[in-house]
Structure formats: C-alpha cells, structure tokens
Amino acid sequence: MTIVDPIKEAAPVDPNVVNITINDKPVVARKGELIIAAADRTEDFIPRFCYHPRMSPVGMCRQCLVEVETPRGPMMVVSCMTPVAEGQVVRTATDGVKKAQEGVLELLLANHPLDCPVCDKGGECPLQDQAFSHGPGESRFVEEKRHYEKPIAISDIVYLDRERCILCDRCTRFADEVAGDALITFTSRGNDTQVLTFPDEPFSSYFSGNTVQICPVGALTAKPYRFKARPWDLEQTESTCTSCSVGCRTVVQSSRDELVRYQGVDIDPVNWGWLCDRGRYNFESVNSPDRLTSPLMKNGSELVATSWSVALENAARMIRLALAQSTNNVAILGGARGTNEDAFAWAMLADKLGINQRDAQLGDGLSPEVFNLAQATIDETCAAKTIILLAPDVKEELPVLYLRLRDAAQKRKSRIIEFSSRNSGLTPYVWRTVGFEPGNQAQIVREALATPEMKEQIARGEVVVVVGRSNLAESEVFTLQALGEVLSAVPSAKVLPVLRRGNVRGAVAAGLTPKDNSGDAIDILNAAAAGKIECLILLGVDPMADVADSGLVQRAFTQVKNVISIDTMINSSNRNADLVLPAAAYGEKAGTTTNLEGRISNVAQKITPRGTSRPDWMIATELSIALGVDIGVSSLEDLNEKLVNSVVAFAPSSDAKSTHGDGVLMARETPVTISGVASKVTDRNAYNYRLVVSRTMYDSAQSTIASPSLAGIITEAAIFVNPLDLARIGVTEGANVRVGADGTNIVIAIKADNGINRGTAWLPFNHTGVDIRPLLNIASDVVDVRIEPIK
Amino acid sequence: MSRLNDANIKLAREIIARYPRPKSALIPLLHLSQEQNGYITREAMQHLGELVGVTSAEVYGTASFYEMFKFEPVGKYLINICGTMSCALMGAHELMHHAEKKLGIKAGGTTTDGVFTLAHAECQAACTEAPTLQVNYRYRLRVTPDDLDRLIDNLRDGKLNEEFPPHGVLSKVRQSIDASRAVGAKAPEDVNESPVWLDGKAAL
Numbered sequence: 001m002t003i004v005d006p007i008k009e010a011a012p013v014d015p016n017v018v019n020i021t022i023n024d025k026p027v028v029a030r031k032g033e034l035i036i037a038a039a040d041r042t043e044d045f046i047p048r049f050c051y052h053p054r055m056s057p058v059g060m061c062r063q064c065l066v067e068v069e070t071p072r073g074p075m076m077v078v079s080c081m082t083p084v085a086e087g088q089v090v091r092t093a094t095d096g097v098k099k100a101q102e103g104v105l106e107l108l109l110a111n112h113p114l115d116c117p118v119c120d121k122g123g124e125c126p127l128q129d130q131a132f133s134h135g136p137g138e139s140r141f142v143e144e145k146r147h148y149e150k151p152i153a154i155s156d157i158v159y160l161d162r163e164r165c166i167l168c169d170r171c172t173r174f175a176d177e178v179a180g181d182a183l184i185t186f187t188s189r190g191n192d193t194q195v196l197t198f199p200d201e202p203f204s205s206y207f208s209g210n211t212v213q214i215c216p217v218g219a220l221t222a223k224p225y226r227f228k229a230r231p232w233d234l235e236q237t238e239s240t241c242t243s244c245s246v247g248c249r250t251v252v253q254s255s256r257d258e259l260v261r262y263q264g265v266d267i268d269p270v271n272w273g274w275l276c277d278r279g280r281y282n283f284e285s286v287n288s289p290d291r292l293t294s295p296l297m298k299n300g301s302e303l304v305a306t307s308w309s310v311a312l313e314n315a316a317r318m319i320r321l322a323l324a325q326s327t328n329n330v331a332i333l334g335g336a337r338g339t340n341e342d343a344f345a346w347a348m349l350a351d352k353l354g355i356n357q358r359d360a361q362l363g364d365g366l367s368p369e370v371f372n373l374a375q376a377t378i379d380e381t382c383a384a385k386t387i388i389l390l391a392p393d394v395k396e397e398l399p400v401l402y403l404r405l406r407d408a409a410q411k412r413k414s415r416i417i418e419f420s421s422r423n424s425g426l427t428p429y430v431w432r433t434v435g436f437e438p439g440n441q442a443q444i445v446r447e448a449l450a451t452p453e454m455k456e457q458i459a460r461g462e463v464v465v466v467v468g469r470s471n472l473a474e475s476e477v478f479t480l481q482a483l484g485e486v487l488s489a490v491p492s493a494k495v496l497p498v499l500r501r502g503n504v505r506g507a508v509a510a511g512l513t514p515k516d517n518s519g520d521a522i523d524i525l526n527a528a529a530a531g532k533i534e535c536l537i538l539l540g541v542d543p544m545a546d547v548a549d550s551g552l553v554q555r556a557f558t559q560v561k562n563v564i565s566i567d568t569m570i571n572s573s574n575r576n577a578d579l580v581l582p583a584a585a586y587g588e589k590a591g592t593t594t595n596l597e598g599r600i601s602n603v604a605q606k607i608t609p610r611g612t613s614r615p616d617w618m619i620a621t622e623l624s625i626a627l628g629v630d631i632g633v634s635s636l637e638d639l640n641e642k643l644v645n646s647v648v649a650f651a652p653s654s655d656a657k658s659t660h661g662d663g664v665l666m667a668r669e670t671p672v673t674i675s676g677v678a679s680k681v682t683d684r685n686a687y688n689y690r691l692v693v694s695r696t697m698y699d700s701a702q703s704t705i706a707s708p709s710l711a712g713i714i715t716e717a718a719i720f721v722n723p724l725d726l727a728r729i730g731v732t733e734g735a736n737v738r739v740g741a742d743g744t745n746i747v748i749a750i751k752a753d754n755g756i757n758r759g760t761a762w763l764p765f766n767h768t769g770v771d772i773r774p775l776l777n778i779a780s781d782v783v784d785v786r787i788e789p790i791k
Numbered sequence: 792m793s794r795l796n797d798a799n800i801k802l803a804r805e806i807i808a809r810y811p812r813p814k815s816a817l818i819p820l821l822h823l824s825q826e827q828n829g830y831i832t833r834e835a836m837q838h839l840g841e842l843v844g845v846t847s848a849e850v851y852g853t854a855s856f857y858e859m860f861k862f863e864p865v866g867k868y869l870i871n872i873c874g875t876m877s878c879a880l881m882g883a884h885e886l887m888h889h890a891e892k893k894l895g896i897k898a899g900g901t902t903t904d905g906v907f908t909l910a911h912a913e914c915q916a917a918c919t920e921a922p923t924l925q926v927n928y929r930y931r932l933r934v935t936p937d938d939l940d941r942l943i944d945n946l947r948d949g950k951l952n953e954e955f956p957p958h959g960v961l962s963k964v965r966q967s968i969d970a971s972r973a974v975g976a977k978a979p980e981d982v983n984e985s986p987v988w989l990d991g992k993a994a995l
Binding site: 182185186197 | 846848
C-alpha cells in the first residue's frame with residue numbers, strides 16, 4: 001500500500017487562474033482579465049457602451065457598474081476597468097447596481113435625441129436595447145436637449161450626428177489605437193465635448209467604416225447604408241471577404257435581394273472584427289447597373305445579347321477549333337476572383353481538354369514554390385520575435401494584415417525589419433527600415449542581416465518572413481533572391497506569402513497554375529503576341545488594366561483569334577472579346593475561399609445572381625458538356641467533394657458546411673527549402689530615376705470604380721520623388737513633367753514625398769488620368785526613367 | 792505666417808527635450824505659440840503636431856480643452872469679469888454692464904483697435920474680495936465701476952505696462968531648466984535615475 005502525500009498529489013496551482021464568483025456562481029478567470037470579460041462567459045450580461053474587447057478599457061460611460069464585496073461592504077466599481085482577483089465576489093443585479101445603472105442611463109439619455117424612428121441604428125442600437133433592458137423606463141428630463149448641426153461629413157464616407165453621441169470614446173480610441181490614424185478626437189470640454197476632426201483635415205482613414213460598426217449609438221453612419229434599410233428587414237449570412245487575400249470574416253446583409261451592408265465578424269486568427277473600407281463598401285459594385293445580365297456575342301464590331309445555349313455552343317466551337325490544331329492553342333488566364341470550387345471546375349475542364357497554359361496570377365505574383373516553404377499563419381507571424389518584411393505596402397494592399405502587424409509591433413513587442421524601396425504605412429512602427437534601390441534587394445538583405453545588431457535580434461526567437469511583390473517594375477527574381485538570402489541567414493524562418501488577389505492561393509492549389517512546366521501568364525501573353533494562341537479564356541481578369549506591361553497585352557490581344565471572357569462587367573479587356581459570359585458576383589454564389597495563409601473558409605450566397613449570370617464553376621460544367629468532356633459535376637456539393645478528395649491541400653476542409661467560423665488551414669505539404677542565390681546588381685545611370693510601381697488601396701480596380709461611394713476617393717496619377725530631387729529636376733510640386741523610358745514618354749504631375757530615397761521615383765499603379773503602363777516593360781529587370789521639366 | 796518663428800522653434804526644441812515623450816511638451820508649446828501670434832491658429836496647430844509627432848486633430852483636441860487657449864484674435868488686454876455667486880451678489884453684473892458701455896462692446900467681443908477683449912468668467916477663487924476681475928489673468932479685487940474706468944484708461948495709456956504684459960505672454964514658458972535635470976526624449980521605462988523632487992532632494 002502506498003501512502004499518498006496530499007501536498008504532492010494536489011493539482012498544481014496555475015498562477016494564471018483566478019477564481020471569482022459572479023452572482024454567487026463560481027467563474028474561472030485568467031489573471032489580469034477584467035470583470036466584464038469574465039462575466040461575458042456567463043449568462044449575466046453587464047450593460048456597456050464604451051467597453052470593446054479589442055481595445056483598451058477607458059471607463060468612459062460608467063454603464064457597467066457592478067458591486068464587488070470588500071471588507072467594508074459592497075463597493076460599486078466599473079467592471080470594464082477592474083481586473084479579477086482571487087476570491088472576488090461580484091454582484092451584477094442588486095438593487096444598488098440597478099439604481100446605479102438606471103441613473104447612468106438616464107443621464108446618457110438626457111441629451112440623446114429620441115429620434116430612433118429615423119435613426120439608422122434603431123433596431124440594432126445598444127443604447128436603445130439597454131435603455132429597455134437596464135434603463136429606468138421613464139425620463140425626468142423636461143428641459144430642451146442639446147442641438148448640433150446634423151449631420152456633418154467627417155470624411156467622404158462617414159457622417160457624424162453629434163447630438164446622438166454619448167462620448168464613449170470607441171471611435172476615437174479605434175482611430176488612435178487600432179488604425180493609427182488619430183484624425184478624430186474629443187474637442188472642447190464639459191457639456192461642449194464633441195468628437196471632431198481638425199478643420200479641413202477629414203477622417204480619411206482606410207478603416208473608417210469600423211468606427212461606424214462599433215458606434216454604440218447612431219452618431220456615426222456611413223454613406224452607402226444611410227437610410228437604405230432597417231435592421232429588422234435585413235437578412236444576413238456569414239461569409240468571407242475576397243476583396244484581397246487576407247480573408248476577413250464578414251456578415252453579408254441584404255434587403256429585398258440587394259446587398260446593403262457588410263459588417264466585420266470577430267474571429268481570432270484573422271481580422272478581429274475589423275474590415276477595411278474598400279472591402280466593406282465595394283458591395284456597391286455587385287449592385288451596379290453596369291452588371292452583365294446575359295451572355296454577349298460579337299456581331300460585326302458590336303457585342304450583342306444572346307442566350308446561354310447559343311453562347312455555350314459558340315464557346316465550345318471556338319475552343320474545339322483551336323484545340324483541333326494543338327492543345328497549346330488555348331490558354332486560361334485568371335481564376336483568383338472566384339471560389340476554390342470555381343477554380344477547381346475550370347482546372348478539371350482544362351485537364352480534360354489538355355490545356356496546360358493556365359495561370360491565376362498575372363505576372364505580378366510569386367512562383368508557387370514559395371507556398372511549399374515552411375509556412376506561417378497570420379497568428380504565428382504576429383507572435384514571432386522578428387518579422388522580416390520583403391513585402392509590398394501592406395496598408396495599401398492587405399489592410400487588415402497591416403492592423404495585425406501594427407498591433408504586433410506596438411503591443412506584442414515583435415520587432416519588424418522592413419526592406420523597402422520607399423516608406424510604407426508600417427514604417428512608423430517598424431524596428432528598422434532598410435532601404436534598397438530596386439534590383440539591389442538581395443545584396444542589401446545579405447549585408448543587413450550580417451550586421452551584429454540584426455544577428456542579435458534574429459537570435460532572440462522565431463523569425464517569419466512576409467514576402468510579396470513590392471514593385472511591379474522589378475523582376476520577381478530579385479524578390480526570390482532576397483527571400484533566399486533571408487532563408488540562408490535564418491534557415492528556421494517561416495514564410496507568410498502575401499499575394500493580394502482574393503483567392504489566388506486557392507486557385508493555384510486547385511490547379512489554375514502552369515502545368516507540366518508550361519509558361520506562366522507572361523509567357524502566355526508572349527505566345528499570344530507571337531500569334532501562337534488562338535483562343536484565350538479570361539476568368540474574371542482584365543489584363544488590359546491589370547498587367548503592368550500594357551504594350552505586351554495589346555500585342556497579345558490583337559493577335560488572339562478568339563477571346564472568351566467570363567466576367568461580371570464589361571472592362572477594357574472584354575470590350576472587344578468575341579464572347580462574354582456573365583458571371584455571378586460575390587454574395588451571389590457559395591463555395592469556399594483560401595486566404596493568404598492558406599485558411600479555407602466559406603463564402604456564402606446571399607442574393608440571387610443578377611440576370612442570368614452564373615457561378616464560374618457552373619459555366620465550366622456546362623461548357624464541359626458542350627465540349628463532350630463532361631467533368632461530372634451536378635452540384636456545388638459534388639464539386640466540393642471532388643475537390644476535397646482529389647487535391648491534397650483541400651483534404652482537411654471536408655466540405656463547405658464545416659468551414660464556418662474560423663475556417664481550417666490547408667493541408668501543408670512537406671516543406672521544401674530554397675537557399676541563397678547570387679544576387680545581381682544592375683547599375684543605374686546617375687541621371688536616371690529607378691521606378692517603384694505599386695498599388696494603393698483606392699485604385700481604378702473595377703470593384704472600386706463601380707462603387708459610387710469609393711469611386712470619388714481614387715486620386716489622379718502622379719509621379720513621386722524625394723523633395724531634393726524635385727529641386728534637381730528644377731520643377732515645383734504639382735508641375736507636369738515628361739517621364740521617359742526606352743523612347744516612350746508620358747506627361748504626368750510630379751509630387752514630393754519624403755519617404756522616397758534620392759534617385760528613386762514612385763508611380764502608383766492604375767490611378768485615374770495618365771496611363772503610366774507604357775513606361776513598363778516586363779522583360780526588363782528594373783525600369784529606369786528620365787524625368788524632364790516641360791519648358 | 793503663424794507657424795513658430797526660427798527663434799521659437801529653437802526654444803520649442805529645448806522645451807521638447809525636457810520631457811520623456813515629445814508630445815508631453817504640447818501645452819507649453821501651445822502657450823509659446825499663443826505668445827507669438829496672440830492666439831492659436833490652424834497653421835500653428837499643424838506645426839506643433841509636426842514638432843511633437845501627433846496629428847493636428849490631437850493638438851486641436853488638447854488645445855480646445857483649455858479655456859486659456861484662444862482660437863480667435865484676442866485684444867492686448869483680456870478682461871475676465873467673474874460672474875459667479877459671490878461676485879454676482881456684490882455687483883458683478885452691474886460691473887459688466889458698465890464695462891460694456893465704457894468699451895462699446897458686448898461681453899465676448901474685442902474693441903476695434905484690438906486693445907481690449909471683454910469676457911465673462913466663472914469663479915476666480917477670490918470670493919472674499921468680490922467682485923473680482925482679471926486682466927490677462929492678473930487679479931484686481933473689490934472692483935468698483937470707477938476703479939474699472941481708471942484701470943481701462945491707465946491700460947490704454949500704457950501706464951500699467953509693468954504689471955500687465957500683453958495677452959499671451961506667460962512667464963512659465965520662459966523658465967529655464969538645467970540640462971542635467973532634463974529627462975530628454977527617453978521613454979519613462981528606460982530612465983533608471985530616481986525622480987528628482989522640486990526641492991532638489993532625491994526621492995526616498
């Protein structure tokens with residue numbers, strides 16, 4: 001018989017666990033947790049306005065008062081500012097607490113207008129709801145309420161009704177703490193306190209829509225939704241945003257079969273409830289009157305509406321004709337806009353027909369081998385001690401990833417080392433920024449990582465490399481070389497590839513990527529320009545607007561005999577196509593999507609597709625039947641089952657229904673490695689400027705242009721140089737200059753930017769006004785231009 | 792131009808260096824700016840934002856919290872007449888009416904020559920000496936209408952220049968601090984020295 005030592009056998013006490021009671025029920029809390037957060041896991045709801053779990057507590061509204069037992073009797077505390085303590089006794093519904101909560105609510109309502117019937121928030125308003133559940137029922141206030149001019153526009157998108165504001169500090173805290181754009185603050189004092197911007201400096205944050213979502217009253221409203229619907233008329237379904245590849249969780253809301261609003265949903269691994277404004281408001285493009293409603297076929301020089309049967313028959317004829325000579329005569333570009341299922345259906349069709357030339361990336365992506373390196377998730381990236389950025393400006397291209405990285409740098413003590421040709425949105429928060437001239441990336445990375453300071457930092461713990469294409473005028477080779485340099489300096493580093501197109505990762509995994517060593521998108525366009533492609537299929541892409549080298553695309557399109565476009569609208573590429581098939585847009589089709597970290601989550605259908613438009617997968621299926629090579633798909637479930645069973649990467653997702661919520665990560669293949677490659681330095685003529693071409697959040701993307709609320713925000717094209725270079729060129733800010741490369745000239749306005757090194761010039765891609773693409777040549781490694789004043 | 796002039800930028804940098812975080816210097820800099828321009832202009836707020844690394848909105852939010860920062864031009868002499876209980880009982884309202892008549896402006900206004908601004912004030916914490924007023928925040932106690940007439944005339948004639956510097960001049964901004972006492976632009980958590988109390992003794 002053994003003697004049990006009670007001290008040894010007792011479960012070890014976890015120093016991070018705190019036991020408290022809330023309304024006499026035991027609750028287990030985490031050390032440092034706030035009472036209100038612990039109470040949220042029980043059935044006892046504590047009313048609140050200012051508390052938000054993703055922001056630091058401020059105790060502004062005093063609505064969350066509760067009683068805590070003390071040696072001197074019960075004491076009233078604000079539960080959003082009071083951390084739990086061992087043995088704490090909390091009561092949330094005593095007479096004292098009720099009186100206090102009713103009192104606070106009565107005071108909050110003293111100046112709050114009772115205009116709920118005309119207020120957009122009415123029906124989903126925390127103030128309205130909690131006035132019912134925790135309020136006094138009647139007000140003793142008979143005096144005149146406060147009045148302000150209503151509403152005032154604080155940005156292009158957001159309106160502010162100051163008289164409805166209860167000064168909870170949620171929007172101002174979000175702007176400062178989460179987005180880093182402290183453009184709205186409390187002004188004045190006492191009874192005059194109000195949220196305002198600086199005069200003539202609007203709240204032009206990329207994340208302004210979040211303030212509207214978290215406003216606990218109707219003080220902040222957004223132009224796209226104002227007076228559009230009432231909350232009780234909305235239907236909603238959870239989905240994943242595909243505007244970029246971050247894959248933010250959203251809820252898609254519609255009224256009368258029209259999309260009216262997206263709201264962010266808080267999931268831990270990705271977006272924490274936040275959305276960027278482009279993703280939040282570009283639903284307007286789905287409702288655009290320019291949406292295609294029926295197939296269009298070329299008749300003479302015009303596109304004329306036709307029926308699906310005629311269109312599919314003709315599509316099959318065009319493909320069959322081209323294939324009759326060689327399978328190399330047909331190519332498929334695109335597929336990153338659709339779902340995993342869409343991409344897989346087209347890949348199956350291509351397989352059946354033997355079409356190897358397909359690419360979901362348009363020459364501005366990364367070689368798929370990057371996906372086979374040891375991968376990091378967003379969470380793993382943000383928890384790493386060192387984050388190395390070989391990436392584009394994430395604030396512009398992947399806005400919510402910027403929020404996560406900023407949070408990691410500010411609150412989690414991750415240190416970011418940024419390699420960049422110009423300052424990015426993250427630059428103010430990084431530990432070190434190392435500038436490089438395009439073309440010298442790999443060499444600079446090698447030298448920088450060899451310094452004792454960097455070595456010491458890298459030795460501190462996990463390292464994640466965030467890798468993407470930061471410059472459309474710089475060959476992909478340099479990015480891969482730089483990545484190779486990092487991985488030879490830190491072989492244990494994990495990689496987070498950041499490609500911007502919505503479902504590019506899913507499309508590549510599903511098979512829309514060059515097969516059997518056939519060429520990529522640029523090779524396809526080159527082959528087309530050489531007259532070797534007879535039939536080009538565009539899966540929701542607009543190469544004319546989206547490929548950096550416009551000369552190449554134009555040559556390609558004049559040579560291709562038949563262009564078949566599957567798209568939601570007419571764009572510059574399918575304007576002269578032979579056949580345009582209308583595709584169902586976001587919100588009109590279901591399926592799954594894959595984000596940049598390889599997370600598969602569902603995309604939901606909320607409204608019926610416009611006109612006779614159909615999801616891409618359905619078009620592929622019908623086309624396969626018309627071509628006599630049936631891919632054997634009769635429903636989305638069918639297709640998803642096939643995808644899960646035949647593509648390893650999708651194996652864990654099992655089916656679309658199980659991928660609600662956080663989603664699941666793609667199956668990871670055994671990681672391969674790439675090692676350092678000799679870097680190549682191209683010298684720049686000292687009189688020239690080396691180009692950095694990159695995208696911004698509001699460019700002339702189709703979904704932005706077709707969203708009236710966003711279209712006005714797109715800025716005119718301009719070239720940006722260091723202020724000292726402006727003087728060297730001999731022009732003043734805003735003047736027009738002639739920019740030339742290889743005999744091509746454009747005339748464009750010039751602007752000064754402190755974030756650019758001397759000798760480098762930045763051109764934002766795809767803005768309104770001057771077309772900058774004639775300067776770009778995809779065949780050259782870097783692009784150097786001359787900048788001359790116009791006499 | 793209402794950005795800080797070169798001499799004041801130099802002083803501003805000195806002031807900023809006294810604090811662990813640049814933005815802590817914002818209020819002294821607002822005083823400096825008000826001294827230079829007479830009031831706080833938009834350009835000044837933008838400039839101060841640049842100097843201490845915050846947005847113009849944050850500068851505006853801070854400045855607008857405080858009564859003593861003015862956003863419109865103020866006369867050379869700002870006369871604040873207290874109107875709270877004790878002063879009201881002792882004739883503050885009559886005093887205000889008298890001042891309005893004497894200066895030819897309403898409370899809140901500024902004379903056309905830009906010399907006087909007249910304003911209501913809340914309790915000035917000298918109730919035993921009611922009614923009170925302040926000229927550029929310097930007290931005058933138990934003020935009668937005759938006293939007020941004489942005060943205004945003397946101010947206009949420049950006889951009280953010694954006692955009443957023009958509005959905006961605040962001696963506190965001018966205080967100098969020994970370089971060894973300045974904390975410098977260092978985060979508080981990185982400062983190892985113990986705090987120094989105002990009497991110069993080390994903290995216990």
